[in-house]
Amino acid sequence: MKEIMLFIDGKFTPSSDGKTFNSISSSTGEAIATCHLPSSKDLDMAVDAAQKAFYNKEWSEMPQSKRAEILLTISDKIKERSKELVELEIHDSGSTLRKAKADVHNTASFFKVMSKVAASFQFEEQDQNATRAGFSINSRKYSPVGVCAQIIPWNFPLVMAGWKIAPILATGCTSVLKSAMETPVTAGILAEILAESGVPAGVINIVTGGASEGKHLVSHPKVSKVAFTGSTAVGAEILKNCAATIKNTTMELGGKSANIVLDDADLDIAVDGALYAFLYHQGQACDSGTRLLVQEGIYDKFLERFLTRIKDIKAGNPEDKATGFGPVINEKQFNSIMSFIETSKKENAKLLSGGNRITGGDFDKGFYIEPTAFEITPDHTIFHEEIFGPVVGITKFKTEEDVISLANNSKYGLAGAVWSKDKVKAKALASKIETGTVWVNEYHLLNPGMPFGGFKQSGLGREMGVEGMKAYLEVQHLWISDCDGRDQKPWLDAIF
Numbered sequence: 044m045k046e047i048m049l050f051i052d053g054k055f056t057p058s059s060d061g062k063t064f065n066s067i068s069s070s071t072g073e074a075i076a077t078c079h080l081p082s083s084k085d086l087d088m089a090v091d092a093a094q095k096a097f098y099n100k101e102w103s104e105m106p107q108s109k110r111a112e113i114l115l116t117i118s119d120k121i122k123e124r125s126k127e128l129v130e131l132e133i134h135d136s137g138s139t140l141r142k143a144k145a146d147v148h149n150t151a152s153f154f155k156v157m158s159k160v161a162a163s164f165q166f167e168e169q170d171q172n173a174t175r176a177g178f179s180i181n182s183r184k185y186s187p188v189g190v191c192a193q194i195i196p197w198n199f200p201l202v203m204a205g206w207k208i209a210p211i212l213a214t215g216c217t218s219v220l221k222s223a224m225e226t227p228v229t230a231g232i233l234a235e236i237l238a239e240s241g242v243p244a245g246v247i248n249i250v251t252g253g254a255s256e257g258k259h260l261v262s263h264p265k266v267s268k269v270a271f272t273g274s275t276a277v278g279a280e281i282l283k284n285c286a287a288t289i290k291n292t293t294m295e296l297g298g299k300s301a302n303i304v305l306d307d308a309d310l311d312i313a314v315d316g317a318l319y320a321f322l323y324h325q326g327q328a329c330d331s332g333t334r335l336l337v338q339e340g341i342y343d344k345f346l347e348r349f350l351t352r353i354k355d356i357k358a359g360n361p362e363d364k365a366t367g368f369g370p371v372i373n374e375k376q377f378n379s380i381m382s383f384i385e386t387s388k389k390e391n392a393k394l395l396s397g398g399n400r401i402t403g404g405d406f407d408k409g410f411y412i413e414p415t416a417f418e419i420t421p422d423h424t425i426f427h428e429e430i431f432g433p434v435v436g437i438t439k440f441k442t443e444e445d446v447i448s449l450a451n452n453s454k455y456g457l458a459g460a461v462w463s464k465d466k467v468k469a470k471a472l473a474s475k476i477e478t479g480t481v482w483v484n485e486y487h488l489l490n491p492g493m494p495f496g497g498f499k500q501s502g503l504g505r506e507m508g509v510e511g512m513k514a515y516l517e518v519q520h521l522w523i524s525d526c527d528g529r530d531q532k533p534w535l536d537a538i539f
Contacts, residue, residue, distance in 0.1 A: 053244025
């Protein structure tokens with residue numbers, strides 16, 4: 044069984060008060076790693092190490108090319124250890140083999156893309172429109188925001204760690220990253236990779252923990268920025284905490300995304316896409332398409348194919364490459380999902396498929412829930428609330444005006460999709476959806492060179508792409524006078 048220690052100031056160290064816990068496989072119920080839980084003293088040491096590293100010339104004056112080289116080395120080392128990372132991600136997070144492979148590949152790709160961004164980014168650029176010869180030269184200068192506290196969720200532990208760490212290295216910030224207690228293992232392996240890749244001591248510190256450890260980091264006076272991925276409720280509490288000292292924040296929060304199928308959609312693709320949209324990783328994705336809005340002209344035909352096709356999805360051991368659907372993360376999440384299912388039944392939502400726990404044999408070792416579909420209206424709870432599980436609500440609509448109203452009838456705005464053979468029409472409709480990402484004839488795919496984040500209560504700021512890098516930078520307007528004589532500065536006469 045692996046031991047995941049604290050990674051502080053470039054060293055792997057046990058918890059100072061000796062507290063540990065076991066990380067449990069969501070599919071077998073067995074312990075896969077012993078993990079060290081940081082004390083307040085450990086967390087303070089991690090923040091101090093990050094602050095010291097931020098002002099250390101080895102890091103603060105490191106050339107862009109060198110930081111880009113480190114990012115590329117990390118990408119290569121993730122690929123070298125991909126088999127190990129895949130196996131650990133399966134057991135730690137309940138990912139299927141296919142999903143875990145994609146996560147490892149995508150994490151390596153993100154570090155590679157950020158290497159290119161870091162190498163080419165202009166940290167100082169003169170604005171030709173604002174500059175006027177004989178008057179002033181005006182430039183924008185981008186500087187790292189400082190010490191960051193970064194908190195990641197349990198659903199995509201390696202991917203989220205990569206999303207948080209790569210821009211730190213690209214910009215020259217430093218960080219204390221806290222992984223979720225449910226899934227601490229691959230972040231610990233990533234710490235080993237960082238140590239081997241030339242990241243100076245203290246630049247990235249990795250610990251794990253729950254709400255109390257997160258609160259300690261968020262409220263730390265030496266932390267300049269907080270980057271959080273998780274629920275909207277927790278994000279709101281973090282924002283309240285950050286308000287006291289006006290901390291810079293990036294919040295990637297919950298979602299209840301609308302997945303729109305128009306009358307002219309390719310049914311074969313749209314049906315599979317709709318199932319993928321809400322069942323990928325057992326629905327434990329913030330951008331899941333859990334509000335399925337289908338136009339009335341194809342509604343009956345779509346529903347018939349949907350309910351036939353849903354039976355083809357194989358639930359089973361996540362290590363089996365034939366498995367497309369695994370367990371939810373733990374008993375707490377299982378109970379939460381089942382509560383939403385029971386609420387929907389009590390509200391007389393029409394149950395179309397699933398709704399029960401999968402039991403028998405190896406299924407009893409994990410928390411498996413049948414892929415579940417209800418026919419709903421905006422009057423039902425699950426039209427509005429994020430379930431974070433394999434549950435979709437299907438709603439019929441008449442016109443495009445109707446579906447825009449339905450899609451935007453949400454406090455969330457993280458993602459969504461439109462399915463249509465007419466891409467011009469689909470794009471026009473997509474532009475009216477109040478959400479950070481909209482796919483046309485696609486779902487869940489992300490481009491590391493493009494921004495990801497939400498409107499409304501789905502968050503603040505963006506991750507990935509140049510926008511994700513700028514989220515870790517402060518911009519300074521640098522004004523240099525180009526009029527050197529006193530007689531060229533008549534504005535000074537305003538006080539003389």
